[in-house]
Amino acid sequence: MTEGKAVKVALLGCGTVGSEVARLLTEQADELAARAGAPVELAGIAVRRPGKHPELPQHLLTSDAAGLVESDVDVVVELIGGIEPVRGWLLAALRKGKSVVTANKALLSEYSAELSEAADSAGADLYFEAAVAGAIPLLRPLRESLAGDRITKVMGIVNGTTNFILSAMDSTGAGYAETLEEASRLGYAEADPTADVDGYDAAAKAAILASLAFHSRVTASDVHREGIGEVSSFDIAAAKALGRTVKLLAICERVTADDGTESVSARVHPVMIPRGHPLASVGGAFNAVFVEADAAGELMFYGQGAGGAPTASAVLGDLVAVARNRVLGGRGPRESAHAALPVRPMGQTPTRYHVSLDVADRPGVLAQVAHVFAAHDVSIAAVRQRDRTSTASLVIVTHLAPDAALEATVEEIGKMDVVHEVVSVMRVEGEDQ
């Protein structure tokens, strides 16, 4: 059944992802029409320099994105990225009742509320499956399939570029700069790859995940963020020596205080996980996300988190959904922020630390170090000591404690005379507390 009136689509941006969307939209036109219930017609493509795209249908090209949005189109697919001028164009489209499909996590993690309100008041759809974990169907399961459950935790690898770099550092010992260059060449990295390596991209995704999972408004600035710039070969070696590996994780949790009040913790930072943990074997630009919910238990989502074609798959899935909604006269899910949970500061969030120290090898040192942990009310889970000629290597893994207490402990230990060097400090996830 494809006899419905054509759904006209404006494509904004034709780079890594946009070019794959244009290709698939053209190559699979008949099948997409059959699935949507009407032809999904590319009405225009906004590019920066129309003369530079001989591979695209020339009559569709324009450098006037704003004009294309204003024209007689039903859906705007935005694949340019960044905040302005895109935000203004998408607001204008939604206010006129045009549906929007975007992969722009930077924009959504700051302006989701504004965009959703514009969509809701005009009865338009706002879909963004590609914005988190590329091809992996993750946001639709959170918004729809799990709408009847109570999610307690979302944790995973959501940035392909940094996972590609950390995997290479762990397996081949490849250098940071050369691996980042390769990730850019393969189309994984953002236009400015510092968004990847400094954790901004993952933090934006964590904000989107936390908002959907906990029915609250969480923005990128609410997310505690640390990138992989500080991860050294010592950290990788320390992790290996303990049967662990280092991953950059986004962790969004529902935290319940002693008095029963609930809040949301959202953070992105490097983490040591056991090599046997399912996230440890997620290599290259692949992403994997665990979701824990009261009734469903533990769910794992895995697949390609970056790259042109995988991301285009998610964009096209959204496009078919919004086209179908227009054909049938319905709407997709609206923003759900009714729980309005506050965001818990990182310092009050319970975490566990791995601390690797070079200490003087003489009696009483371990007791002195342990005393500092105790003074900060941090309980030690495991200690390993290895003697060298005049120093000893001391590895300590803690139980859960407020992150601020752990940070203060490490700072104080670093100042002790008997501690020659704090070799590696990293949070630990994925093992018994």
Ligand SMILES: NC(=O)c1ccc[n+]([C@@H]2O[C@H](COP(=O)([O-])OP(=O)(O)OC[C@H]3O[C@@H](n4cnc5c(N)ncnc54)[C@H](O)[C@@H]3O)[C@@H](O)[C@H]2O)c1
């Ligand atoms: N590459 C990925 O793996 C991936 C995955 C998920 C989400 N995303 C997101 O998808 C979006 C696009 O990413 P990308 O990797 O394709 O980026 P890209 O840099 O390859 O493509 C963006 C394109 O937009 C064009 N552009 C910039 N300003 C424009 C304007 N005013 N008018 C018309 N075109 C303009 C650029 O010339 C470029 O070709 C971003 O929001 C990104 O975060 C990318």
Ligand SMILES: N[C@@H](CCO)C(=O)O
């Ligand atoms: N730069 C992002 C693209 C996918 O969102 C990444 O490396 O994961």
Ligand code: NA
């Ligand atoms: Na996705």
